[in-house]
Amino acid sequence: MRLYEFEAKKILSEFGIPVPQGKVITSSEQAKRFAEDLKKPVVLKSQILSGGRGKAGGIKFAQTPDEAYSSAKELFSLKIKGFPVEKILLDERLEIEKEYYIGVTLDRLNYKIVVIASSEGGVEIEEIAKKHPEKIKKIGLDIDEKLFSFQAFGLAKMIGIESSDIRTVGNIILTLWKLYKRYDAKLVEINPLVLTKDKKIVACDARMSVDDDSLFRHPELEKMGVEKRHEEGEMTQREKKAKEWGIPYLDLDGEVGMFPGGAGFGIMGNDFINYFGGKPANFMDSGGGPTPERLAQMLVLLDENPKVKAIFGARFGGISRCDDFAKGVVIFLKEHGLSKPMVLRMTGNMWKQGLEIFEKAKKDNPELFKNIEIHGIGTPIEDIAKRAVELAKKAKK
Amino acid sequence: MRLYEFEAKKILSEFGIPVPQGKVITSSEQAKRFAEDLKKPVVLKSQILSGGRGKAGGIKFAQTPDEAYSSAKELFSLKIKGFPVEKILLDERLEIEKEYYIGVTLDRLNYKIVVIASSEGGVEIEEIAKKHPEKIKKIGLDIDEKLFSFQAFGLAKMIGIESSDIRTVGNIILTLWKLYKRYDAKLVEINPLVLTKDKKIVACDARMSVDDDSLFRHPELEKMGVEKRHEEGEMTQREKKAKEWGIPYLDLDGEVGMFPGGAGFGIMGNDFINYFGGKPANFMDSGGGPTPERLAQMLVLLDENPKVKAIFGARFGGISRCDDFAKGVVIFLKEHGLSKPMVLRMTGNMWKQGLEIFEKAKKDNPELFKNIEIHGIGTPIEDIAKRAVELAKKAKK
C-alpha cells in the first residue's frame, strides 16, 4: 500500500533524513502564501498514488509567489490517470549538482531485504537496471540480519560518493533500512537523493509502500492519516463503500458485473470475460461461505452501478454449501430485486439442493427470476462466461 | 554492576511485570506512615548490594504500622557486611502458595544468553543447581536470536506451571528476556516469582545487574539515579574520590599501600603481598602511561589513608617511559611530600634514565627520599614485595 510523497517525506524527516523545506497545500492561495514565506523558487508536485506524474504534467516550477499561484491553479484543474489533483506538495526548489538513487526493497523470491544504491538517480530503478546494471549496487539481508554502518558506508563509496560525504550518505542508507524495518515496508526509496550545489545531501523525492497486512502493528500510521488504500490510484466511491462492508472490490471499465466466489476465480473469471469478447465492470471476492447479508451487499454494488449491463455469477460450493448460498440469493431477490440480467452457475457441495431452492422460488414468483438464468454442473463455466458477455451486449443495444 | 532491589523492581514494573505494592523509605516514620496507607501486613527489606541479606537479619516482617516503625528502626541501626542500612524497601507482604525461579543470565564460555526457570524458587540458583539440577530448565540463545513466546510458555510448562497460568508466567519470562536485552544486562532474575494464595503471579524479589561498559547507551539508567558502582557492597569515601579522579581503586583491609602499574599486576601484586605475610591496603591501577597529575593523585590516596603503613611501588616501563614516570613522582615528592615509607621498583623502557632522575633529585634534596628505596631491574619484583611487607610491619610497631 503506497504512501503519498508528502507522507513518506514526513517519515524520512522524523528519522532525521534531510528533506526540502515544504508544505502540503490544497488551494492556489496557500501556494502563493507559502511561496512568499519561503522566499525561494519552488516546485509544485501533485500528490497522486502513481508513477509517471512528471510526464502527465503533474510537476511545475515557479520562480515567484504569483507563478506558484498560477501553477497551483493549473495543477488543481488537472486529472492524472483519471483522478483529480487534490493535494500539492510545495517544496523549495533545490539547485542540483548530482543525483543518486537509494532504496530498500523486498526480494520475494530469495526471501531477502535488499538495500540498493546507484549513481544514476532521477530515473526509475527498473530503467537503470536495464541500461546500466553495473551502476546498481546491492546488499541482500535476511530478515533477522542487521545492516552495519560500514556496509552502508561501503555502498555509498561504491556509487561514487566522495570520501567526505560517505558518512552522511551512508547514515541515510542505514536510516532508510531502519525505517523500512520499523514500518514493515515493502519499498522505501529516495530518488533522487540529491547533492546540492551548496554541497548538502537532501532527499528530493521519496516513495514508500508498506505491507497492508502489518498495519495492525502500526497504529502510528493510522494516526498520521494513512489508511488502507491502493498501491496505485485513488479509491472510487464504490470501492470505499465496499471497503466499509469488508468486501474486496475494484471498479473496472467494462459492462459485465462480476459476482464470483473466491479471489482466484474472481481474477480468472475476469480473464474469461475478456477472452470471450466482453469487459468486466468490476473485480469482487465473496470470501468463503458468504452470509445472506454479504451476498445482498455484493449484489447491491452491481445493481446500483449503471455501467453494469449483465451479471456473471459463479459459485463453487466448498466449505460453504450451495443450498445456503441459494437461500441467501433468494432472500435478496425477494427483498431488493435485481434490475440487471444475470447468468449464474452453481456447483459443488449440495448444488442439487441449491438448484431446487431456486426452482421452488421461481415457481412461487417467476417475476423475480425473469432476467436470471441458473445453471448447474452440466454447463461448463466457460459457457456461462460467454453467455454473460452475450447478455451484456444485448442489454447495451 | 548491580542494581538495588527497588531499582530492579521499578524496571520490571515499567515493563508490566507485577511487583508487590511497595515504597522505598529512609526513616522509621516513613515506614509507619506507608504501612498505615497500605493497610496490610508488610515486609521491610534492607536495600544493600549483596546477597545473604536475610541471614544477616536485613529482612523483617510487620503486622501493624507500629511494628513497621520499630522494625525499620532496628534495620536502620544495622550494618550488613560493614555497610549501614540507609534505604529500606517496604513491600506489602504476599501470602505465598508456591515459589518459582526465573532468570536470564550470560554464559560467557559458550557466548550465549541463557533463560532459566525452576520450580524451586526462593533459594539461590547455584544451590538449586547443586541439589536439584533436574529442576532447572534452560534455553540458550545467541545474541541475535529471538526468544519466542512459545518457548517461554514451554519453559513455564516445564517447571510445572498450571496450563491456565502458562501464558501469564510465559509472558513474564518473555518480558524478562526483553528487558535483559534492552538494558544490556548481565543478570536479571525474579526469585522468588510467587503464586499467591489468591492466585496472582507476583515478582516478590528481583535482582538485576547490568554491563558497566554499556552504560553509555543507557542514559535512562542514569536518569533513574543508577551510577557506576560495585557488583557487591557500597563504595567507600576514598573509592568515590578515586572514581571522580578516574582511577580504578578499591579499599582493602591491610596496611601495605599498593602503587602499581597495570591492572593485572595490581591484582597479582596483592597476592604477592599476601604470599609474603602482609596485607594490602588497597587495589589500584595506574592505567598506561600515567601523567604526573595522576601519579600525584594515586600517591595522595595512599598518603592520606591512615591504614597504609608502607607503600609497594612497581613500574614496568612499556609504552610509557620510566624517565617520564620518575619525573612525575619527583614533582609529587617536591610539591606534596610522602609521609609513608615506600619501596619502588622501576624497570622496562628507559629504566636507567629514570633511575638517574631519582638519583639526581635525591642528591638535590635527600630529605624527600629518606623513606624511599628505589630499585632497578637487578632486584626481582618478589623481593620488593617482601621488603614492602617488612617496612609495613616495622612501621606498625
Place this chain on the structure above:
Amino acid sequence: MAILVDKKSKVIVQGITGTSGRFHTERMLKYGTKIVSGTSPGKGGQKVFDLPVYDTVEECVKNQNADTSVIFLPAKFVLEAAIEAIYAGIKLVVVVPEHIPIFDMLLIRKEAKKHGSTVIGGNTAGIITPGETNIGIMPDIAFSPGRVGTVSRSGSLTYYVADTLTRTGYGESTCVGLGGDPVLGSTFNEILSLFEEDEKTKAIVLVGEIGGVYEEKAKETIKKMKKPVIAMVGGVFAPQGKRMGHAGAIVEGEMGTARSKLKALEQGGAHIAKTFLDIPEILRKLRI
C-alpha cells in the same frame, strides 16, 4: 504414493479450540485425516472431539509423534505458531490464515529452511491427497484419487481444476495450495520438484495468478523436468497496482503481470491452458 502428506500423516491442529479450528477439525476427521491432537496455550488438558488439547506443540510431538500441523489462528499469531511447530520438529506446516505480515513469513521461511521443515501458505486452502488425507479447508467434493498433481495459489481455482480432473477421470495424486499471500512458505519450484519425484504423478497442473515472481522462477525447474506441466495464470486483464482479493495478487510496476508469467512458463516448456476445459484436452494430447 503422494507428496508431502498421505494417510499416515499425523496431523495436529494449532488453534483447535477456536471456532474455525473446531469446525475444520470435524470436517477433516470426517474425511479420514489422521488428526492426533491440537494445541491452544493455556488450554492444555481440554478435549476437542475426543482429541487431546496441549499447551505446546512439543507435547504433541512427544506424546503422539505428530509430523504435520495445520494452523487455524488469526494472522498475527501465525509467526509464533509456525515457528513453534518448526522448532518442535514438525515436518509440514500448513498455514491457512491469510494476510500474514511479510516480515513474519520471511522469518518463518528462514527457520523452516534451517530446521528442514516445509511450510505451505499463508492463505492456502491446504493440501489434499484424495482418498487419504485432507489437511486444510478444501471441499472433499471436488476431489478424487488419480494421477495429476496440482499446485495453485488460489483455493477457488483449485476446486474448478479438481472438478474438471475428476469429471474427466484423471483425478489427482496430491493437490497443494501454495497460498495467496505475497510471500509464501513454499515456491512453485519446490512443489514441482516433489511431483517430479513422485511415482503416482504423471503430469502437473500449475495454477498461478498475478503478483510476485514465483511463476516466472518456475521456468528453470520446468525446463529440467521430465513430466509435463500444464500452466494456467489468472489476471491477464488485471489492472495495475491494485490488490485483487488475495494479498499477493497485485501487479506492482512491471513485476508480477500474468503475461510475463505466461511467457516464462511457456519458455520453460509448460503447456498453457487458457480455460479449465483446455486442461483435459492437453492431457489427452499428451496421452496421460
Place this chain on the structure above:
Amino acid sequence: MAILVDKKSKVIVQGITGTSGRFHTERMLKYGTKIVSGTSPGKGGQKVFDLPVYDTVEECVKNQNADTSVIFLPAKFVLEAAIEAIYAGIKLVVVVPEHIPIFDMLLIRKEAKKHGSTVIGGNTAGIITPGETNIGIMPDIAFSPGRVGTVSRSGSLTYYVADTLTRTGYGESTCVGLGGDPVLGSTFNEILSLFEEDEKTKAIVLVGEIGGVYEEKAKETIKKMKKPVIAMVGGVFAPQGKRMGHAGAIVEGEMGTARSKLKALEQGGAHIAKTFLDIPEILRKLRI
C-alpha cells in the same frame, strides 16, 4: 614458526588517523611490523606515515591483501570495526580498546566464527612474535625471540613474564594478549591448541586472573596437550564482587575465583607458578 602472526602478516590499523592509532602505528612500524594501510571512514585518500588511509577495510584487502587488523577506536565503535574486518575477510582482528560492551562482543564472536576469523581482545595489549612482528601496544623492550609461548589476560603481567623469560634466556615464540574484558574474542583453549601445533613452541605460560571461566575451561585442553603448561593466576586474595581494573576481573558469586581456576588448571595437569621467579625454575625442571 609462530602462531597467528609473523613477519609476513599484512597489518592494517583501524582508526589510524586517531591519536593512539597514529602513535602505535609509528611504534609498530619501527619494530618492523608490516603495516600496509589504515582505515578511517570519511578520510579515505589521506596518508599517515606514508601509509594510505582508506574509507573501508574492503579496500585494504582488495588493494593490499591485508590479512590482519588492529583496532584503535573508542569502545563503542569496536562492534562495527571488528565486523567490518571480519566481513572483509581479515583473518585476525586485534581489539586493543577496553570496556567493549558484552553484547557487542557476543555478536563479534559469532560473526568471527561464522566467517572463520580469529578475534583477540578486547582490552588486549596485542600479540607479538618477537623479532618478527608486534601488533598492538606491547613494549618491545621486554621481549626476545625464543621457545616459550605466552597467553595472558593482562598486559602488565605479560611484560613481567616476558622480561623473566628474556632474562633467563628462554625467550618467546609468540605472546598473545587474550584481553582483560569480560567476554573475549578468543579463549585460552583456542590459543593453547594453536601453541600445541606450533613447532617452535616448547612450553606455554598461561597467565590468568579472577573473573569469568576461561581458565577453568582450559583444563580440558591442557589434559590433552603434549606440551607442558605453566599457569599463574592473579587474584587469590581478591575481594568479592568488585571489579579490579580490568572490566573482566571480578569475582561474581562463586564464579571466577582464582582458587577455582588454579584448582582446575592443576587438575588439567598445568604446573602452577606462584611468582614470576617460579616460571624459569619450572622450565628448568621440565628440561625445556
